[in-house]
Each structure stands twice: as C-alpha cells, then as structure tokens.
Amino acid sequence: MHIIITGASSGIGEGLAKELFRRGHTLTLVARRRALLEKLAAGHEQQVHVVEADLADVPRATEWLAGAEQALGPVDVLINNAGVQIVAPATATPWADGERLLHVNLHTPLKLTQAVLPGMLARRRGTIVDISSMAGLAPTPFMFFYNAAKAGLGAASEALRGELRGSGVHVLTVYPGPVRTAMELAARQTLEDTTAARLATTGTTEELARLIADGIVSRRARIIYPRRYAVSRHFPNLTRWVMDRFSPKPKALPPAAH
Numbered sequence: 001m002h003i004i005i006t007g008a009s010s011g012i013g014e015g016l017a018k019e020l021f022r023r024g025h026t027l028t029l030v031a032r033r034r035a036l037l038e039k040l041a042a043g044h045e046q047q048v049h050v051v052e053a054d055l056a057d058v059p060r061a062t063e064w065l066a067g068a069e070q071a072l073g074p075v076d077v078l079i080n081n082a083g084v085q086i087v088a089p090a091t092a093t094p095w096a097d098g099e100r101l102l103h104v105n106l107h108t109p110l111k112l113t114q115a116v117l118p119g120m121l122a123r124r125r126g127t128i129v130d131i132s133s134m135a136g137l138a139p140t141p142f143m144f145f146y147n148a149a150k151a152g153l154g155a156a157s158e159a160l161r162g163e164l165r166g167s168g169v170h171v172l173t174v175y176p177g178p179v180r181t182a183m184e185l186a187a188r189q190t191l192e193d194t195t196a197a198r199l200a201t202t203g204t205t206e207e208l209a210r211l212i213a214d215g216i217v218s219r220r221a222r223i224i225y226p227r228r229y230a231v232s233r234h235f236p237n238l239t240r241w242v243m244d245r246f247s248p249k250p251k252a253l254p255p256a257a258h
Contacts, residue, residue: 002072004028006055006112007082009036011181012131015205016079019213021047028068028075030055031082047072055082056100061108062115075116077216079129080109080153085183087250090144098145105149110156117169124168127216130157134177134224138232138239141247161221172215173222177229178202201226 003020007013009031017040020027026047029037034052041048049071051064069075083105086093113128120126132154139147154173161171178200203226211223224230232239 001076002026002028002069002074003077003079004030004068004075004112004116005079005081006030006109008040009033011183012176012179012205012208013079013081014040015209016081016212019206019209023213026072028072030064055108056103058103058107058111061111065112065115074119074123075126077127077129078112078116079131079212080112081129081131082108083131083133083150083183085143085146087142087146089142089250093144101145102149105146106152109153113160120169121164121167126169127172127219128157128160128169129172129174129212129216130154131174131176132157134175134229134232137175137224137236138229138243140243142250158222170219172212172220174208174212174215175222175224175229175233176203176208177224177226179208179225180204201228 003025005013005016005020005027008017008027008029010033013029013031014036017027017029021044024047026049027044028049028051029041030051030053031037032052032054034050037050037052041050049068051068053061053064055061065075084101086097086101109130113130116126117128120128130153133146133150135143135147136150136152136154139151154175157171157173161173164171180202208223208225211225214220215223224233
C-alpha cells in the first residue's frame with residue numbers, strides 16, 4: 001500500500017514510519033525537517049518518497065500530493081499525524097502562534113482529506129487515519145488552541161466514518177494519551193510536577209504504531225491509547241471533573257499576550 005504520513009520526522013510519525021516500513025509498505029513521508037526524513041528513509045529508497053513541506057501553509061498544503069502519486073501510485077492510506085502543541089494560558093498565547101497550531105492540527109488535515117477522498121471513492125477503497133488526542137475527549141486546562149484543534153479533528157473524523165459507510169473507504173480515529181515523545185516531554189517539563197502527573201500512564205510510539213498498523217488492516221473505528229484512558233469516552237462528566245480538579249498548572253504563568 002502507498003501510505004502518506006504527515007509529521008513523519010519524529011514522535012508518533014517516526015514510529016509509524018518504522019513500523020510500516022517493517023511491514024513492507026511504500027511511504028510518502030512529509031515534514032518540515034528534510035534531514036530527519038532522509039535519515040528515516042535510508043535503506044528504503046525503493047519504497048519511499050520524501051516531501052519537505054510546511055503544513056501550516058494551508059493554501060499550499062496539497063501541492064505535493066500529485067508528485068507523491070506520480071512517484072508511488074494512488075494514495076491507499078492518508079495518516080493525518082502532524083501536530084504542534086502549546087501549553088500556556090489562553091491569554092498568554094499570541095494569536096499568530098495559536099492560528100499556526102490550528103492550521104497544522106486541523107485545517108491542513110481536513111484539506112488533505114478532501115484532496116484524497118475523490119480518488120479513494122472512485123476506487124472504492126482507501127483509509128483515512130486521523131491522529132486526534134485524548135485532549136479531544138478530555139480537554140486539558142492550559143491547552144486552549146490544542147484542545148480546540150484536536151476536538152475538531154476527532155469530531156470530523158468520527159462523522160466522516162459514518163458518512164462514508166458502504167463506500168469502501170474507512171476512517172480510523174486515534175486518541176493518544178501521553179506517549180513518550182519529545183513533544184510530550186516538553187509539555188511535561190512545562191507543567192508542575194504533581195502526584196497526578198507522575199501517576200499518569202504513558203505509552204510508547206512503538207506500541208501505538210503497531211496498534212494503528214493493525215487497525216488499518218482490521219478497519220477498526222477508533223483507538224484510544226494507552227487503553228486505560230478509554231474510560232474518558234464512556235464517562236465524560238467524571239473525566240471533566242478529574243481534569244478540572246487535578247490537571248497540573250504551568251510552572252510559571254507568563255504575562256498576557258498583546
């Protein structure tokens with residue numbers, strides 16, 4: 001299969017690339033840091049297409065798709081994984097930073113989905129994988145823009161699955177909780193070191209990648225990982241109470257943005 005992974009240079013995207021290479025798939029790897037993509041692609045030259053792109057540039061977000069299909073054929077799977085995170089009070093986040101996050105985490109995934117769907121529907125096969133976040137199910141204080149983007153992506157993804165039922169095209173929605181990545185570590189270092197934070201279950205990119213790869217094949221509807229966080233989907237009121245009461249605050253509260 002020809003699988004596109006956005007945000008493939010590190011974190012969950014890198015883990016997915018390694019797992020899907022291992023399973024013999026052809027991959028288009030998309031991210032801003034070309035050197036990291038080329039390092040990841042080394043040894044897989046016959047089954048990879050590397051794209052350096054800034055996915056915050058929404059008007060140009062799909063320009064590379066034609067080249068990817070020319071190199072590796074029609075897109076069988078689109079994995080909307082690219083994401084950035086801001087951990088700060090809503091009033092301390094410059095609008096430009098929040099807008100860029102919304103472009104990367106929400107607007108470009110929706111645009112890419114619209115771009116590949118017509119071909120998938122015509123072929124009556126294909127899969128869209130949307131990497132949302134537990135923040136989409138259990139919004140976390142001090143992640144104003146991130147919550148909005150991930151909840152939006154999760155909602156769009158869940159609704160699209162129903163819309164496409166019977167079309168041959170499937171949608172898999174993924175809700176990662178804490179997973180050991182550079183982004184997760186940066187967020188953790190920003191927040192107070194509370195007992196609740198220390199007790200939070202943290203997963204690995206390797207295990208999550210295996211679950212997603214298996215989920216593509218088995219056409220699972222959604223993945224919540226680590227699994228213990230699935231309770232958040234079934235008991236939203238309890239989850240909201242826990243998040244409001246026990247979420248750690250940033251170590252230092254910056255002044256309001258102007």
